[in-house]
Amino acid sequence: MRGVYSNVYFPCRWAPLRRRRLKDPCRGRYVSCECIATCGILEGKKLEIVLDVKGCNFNCKLCWGYKLRYEAKPIIKSTKDVVDDIVCRYRRVRFLEKKGYRMFDLRFSGNEPSLQWDHVVEVINAVSKLGIFRKVIVETNGVLFADKPELLERLRGIRGIYVDIDVSFKGVNPKQFRYISGMPEEYFYKQIEGFVNLYEFVRKNALRNINVNPVLGINHEPKYYYRGRLLQVEIVFPWGEKMDFYDYDDVFRREVLSRAKLRYDEAPFREYYGINKERARELVTTIYRGKKYPHKLPSDVIKNP
Numbered sequence: 110m111r112g113v114y115s116n117v118y119f120p121c122r123w124a125p126l127r128r129r130r131l132k133d134p135c136r137g138r139y140v141s142c143e144c145i146a147t148c149g150i151l152e153g154k155k156l157e158i159v160l161d162v163k164g165c166n167f168n169c170k171l172c173w174g175y176k177l178r179y180e181a182k183p184i185i186k187s188t189k190d191v192v193d194d195i196v197c198r199y200r201r202v203r204f205l206e207k208k209g210y211r212m213f214d215l216r217f218s219g220n221e222p223s224l225q226w227d228h229v230v231e232v233i234n235a236v237s238k239l240g241i242f243r244k245v246i247v248e249t250n251g252v253l254f255a256d257k258p259e260l261l262e263r264l265r266g267i268r269g270i271y272v273d274i275d276v277s278f279k280g281v282n283p284k285q286f287r288y289i290s291g292m293p294e295e296y297f298y299k300q301i302e303g304f305v306n307l308y309e310f311v312r313k314n315a316l317r318n319i320n321v322n323p324v325l326g327i328n329h330e331p332k333y334y335y336r337g338r339l340l341q342v343e344i345v346f347p348w349g350e351k352m353d354f355y356d357y358d359d360v361f362r363r364e365v366l367s368r369a370k371l372r373y374d375e376a377p378f379r380e381y382y383g384i385n386k387e388r389a390r391e392l393v394t395t396i397y398r399g400k401k402y403p404h405k406l407p408s409d410v411i412k413n414p
């Protein structure tokens with residue numbers, strides 16, 4: 110079973126280690142080797158290997174994987190090739206163990222893993238036998254689990270490893286969803302349905318190694334350092350009104366919040382290399398030295414305040 114990935118190198122994943130004068134041994138060769146296993150930090154001294162899948166059924170305006178989706182070359186790999194890349198990457202970062210770092214998780218990120226679900230589940234099963242990871246994290250928008258509930262059946266076969274399925278909500282009501290995701294409002298309810306299907310399947314089948322978590326998939330925590338300068342970034346509607354991520358839709362409250370606590374992403378909005386700046390500007394107001402700059406990104410403001 111083959112999967113489609115992209116291997117744009119994101120230096121920000123290694124940045125906390127670089128600040129501690131630790132060099133990424135794969136930085137110069139990652140792209141030319143067509144490797145797909147990058148390494149980053151989850152928190153503290155927990156390391157993670159990240160796989161960026163390519164292709165999505167949404168086209169979110171703040172998506173940091175825009176360039177992965179539309180500009181990066183597709184890298185097609187069999188499950189064995191993926192595992193080989195993971196093991197190679199793991200061996201190359203083991204020197205960090207002397208500094209107290211430990212490999213913790215494998216993360217499926219980038220675009221949308223559910224579009225190649227059979228491959229993803231096959232990789233999870235293969236890595237569960239390696240003994241390298243404590244858990245696997247899968248980030249998904251969840252809608253395919255509403256339209257194709259047969260995908261849920263694949264979860265039954267996952268053994269020997271913990272799996273977090275993070276359903277990344279693009280807003281907490283249909284209006285926010287429409288502007289953030291660029292999709293019709295009814296897909297907001299598909300996200301909810303997909304989350305409920307996943308959550309209930311795992312609960313009813315007592316799959317104790319799998320957790321289904323609702324996550325607000327928008328980096329929105331306001332403080333942001335750009336090139337050493339402190340800015341604030343607000344996520345706004347195109348007409349400038351700030352989005353309130355506690356303004357829950359009734360169905361969202363009933364179907365999602367009654368089951369699990371919504372996890373808010375603590376990371377601030379960041380101008381990742383992979384975003385489409387033009388699209389992101391529609392939903393951003395940058396505040397710098399007390400002045401508001403609607404529809405300008407931090408780099409626009411710092412370059413030309």
Ligand code: SF4
Nearest residue numbers: 165167168169172220
């Ligand atoms: S943010 Fe996630 S769901 Fe939205 S376009 Fe990007 S990869 Fe797809």
